[in-house]
Amino acid sequence: MTTTDDPYAATVPWRETGLLSGLTSADVHVARRLGAIGGEDDERVLLAAALAVQALRSGSVCVVLDGTPGGDDVVRRSPLVADGPDGPADRPLRWVDGRLYLDRYWRDEQTVRSAMHERLARPAPADPVALSAAIDRLYPSASDEAQREALRTAATSYLTVLTGGPGTGKTTTVARLVAALQAAAGPGLRVALAAPTGKAAARLQESVNTEVAALDGVGPLQATTIHRLLGRPPGTTTRFRHDRLRRLPHDVVVVDESSMVSLSLMARLVEALRPTARLVLVGDPDQLASVEAGAVLGDLVAALPRGVVRLTRAHRYGASLAALAEAIRHGDADTTLALLRSGDEHRSLVEPAADRLSPSDLVGLRADIEASGAALVDAARANDAPAALRALGTHRLLVAHREGPFGLAHWAATAEAWIGSGAGAWPVGRPLLVTENDRASGLYNGDTGVVISDGLGGVVVAFGEPENPRLVRPHRLPAVQPVHAMTVHRGQGSQFDRVTLLLPPATSPLLTRELLYTAVTRAREKVRVIGTEDAVRAAVERPVRRASGLREPR
Ligand SMILES: Nc1ncnc2c1ncn2[C@@H]1O[C@H](COP(=O)(O)OP(=O)(O)OP(=O)(O)O)[C@@H](O)[C@H]1O
Secondary structure, eight states: OOGGGOTTOTTSBOOOOSTTTTSBHHHHHHHHHHHHHHTOOOHHHHHHHHHHHHHHHTTOSEEEOTTSTTOHHHHHHSTTEEESTTSOTTOSEEEETTEEEEHHHHHHHHHHHHHHHHHHHSBOOOOHHHHHHHHHHHOTTOOOHHHHHHHHHHHHBSEEEEEEOTTSSHHHHHHHHHHHHHHHHOTTOOEEEEESSHHHHHHHHHHHHHHHTTSTTOOOOOEEEHHHHHOOOTTOSSOOSSSSSSOOOOSEEEESSGGGOOHHHHHHHHHHSOTTSEEEEEEOTTSOOOSSSOOHHHHHHHHOSSOEEEEOOOSSSOHHHHHHHHHHHTTOHHHHHHHHHTOOTTEEEEOOSSSSOOGGGGHHHHHHHHHHHHHHHHHHHTTOHHHHHHHHTTEEEEESBSSSTTBHHHHHHHHHHHHOOOSSSSOTTOEEEEOSOBTTTTBOTTOEEEEEEOSSSSEEEEEEETTEEEEEOGGGOOSEEEOSEEEHHHHTTOOEEEEEEEOOOTTOTTOOHHHHHHHHTTEEEEEEEESOHHHHHHHHTOOOOOOOSTTSOO
8 A cells, every 4th residue: 555545644635524624634533533432523623633633743732722613612611622721631632721732742741841840949059159169160261151150050940941052152061060060069969961862962972071071070971862861661662761750860960952852751851850850951942843742942941930041152153154043043034135145155045046946056066065075085085084074074965855856865866966976885985874773883863974995995984073983884884874965854963064955945834944043053164055035035934833831821
């Protein structure tokens, strides 16, 4: 059976008339099953239920139902629906202030909401004299007040949300924050560093340890994924080893790249923390949110009365790119276009005449891909892993879609054709993307590497940082694929000297402010956007608003 024959395929419209027509069959199917089990056949309630399921697929935690044909009272009185926070606990759906949830998500939201408020309600004990002394020692020049404030907040609060754009010093601050907490708490402080993906955890560990190596009294720290921190007992898929009954032993838990953490995972994490553990959430809320439902970091930044520290001074980021990122962040399409068109060496806009690209639109992109491809092959042939890994970071083509004329498959093939694929199964100079986590080789989904000559007639694949390459034989690799281009989602958490972003037409639903911001902030030196004015405007002017109740009072 092909996907399109599958009557429950999410993309196939259910052949329905009446209120449920127009929704996808998977959503309608779930709603009809809920109705059959719960004894509800009112189409207006089933429509509301289908909308709640559909909302989850687009990243929202609930659906806001003001004015939809479901009708408030009909939905609230349904045997499928718990009405209000105090409604029965055994219904599949819950209605709270015009928002309709699948009940499980409402419970997760309540868990996160109450955990965060409880954390802020109690001051954390900190010796003020030891703390100030530690901060003065870590920041002798008093130059970055926001970073100092982050240390004070982490010491005196059980919840700290540390945000900022790229290069504003979030990782540096995490390292100093751990040092300050250790200085104030004395030895034996149990610190966990975690991130939503293995790749982000590896990056966090590396940067924090580089930083702590320069500080007195802090040993090397391990970072892990949130899933691994919570622990999965063998053979289970739904429960974690650490939960509200078997709490994590740590005194401090720092989570990096928190914008990628879903509501459900955040709920499991906060449940598993001891009330006296300090939680530090680090991330950039303007980036693309988690693949699963929720935008917890953004919601917390908007809703919390205190505990949030935003770093704004870019230390490793040109003013030119920072201005562009700010214009996008503020939703200012005119300034974004003006900055992109201004002809500065750090930013450019290639504007195709229509939604079809002509060869002249691709001259610069092709030159960059050919140059980085040639540098990869030269370094790879010379068995020079550091140079090959540097070449891998010089340029990256980012796209929004997977399929179609603006999609990953087409552009990866185009780039490969421009470079010319080498001979054999493992052509020397080929850039590779790891697509699964693999403990044995220590490689993570999202890691990138280059096939290089081993100098003895064979090949190895180089991974990691240029200063510290890791070499893996091809037969030891987990699943990999060539990486001549990447989706913006994939690029999250990585940076490149130059980035080319290929925008789809303005009508694409994937064009959002977060997509553009995330792509632009992947560039260290230069960003080139290929897209029409309409596409740029559509992106800047369309922030993703994932519906949730975390910003609301209850
Ligand atoms: N207070 C400071 N004074 C001077 N340099 C700083 C300061 N804080 C950070 N830096 C430098 O700025 C650079 C970026 O810092 P860092 O990697 O911590 O930022 P980040 O926000 O974690 O970036 P990213 O989001 O890209 O991971 C580093 O080279 C760091 O040494």
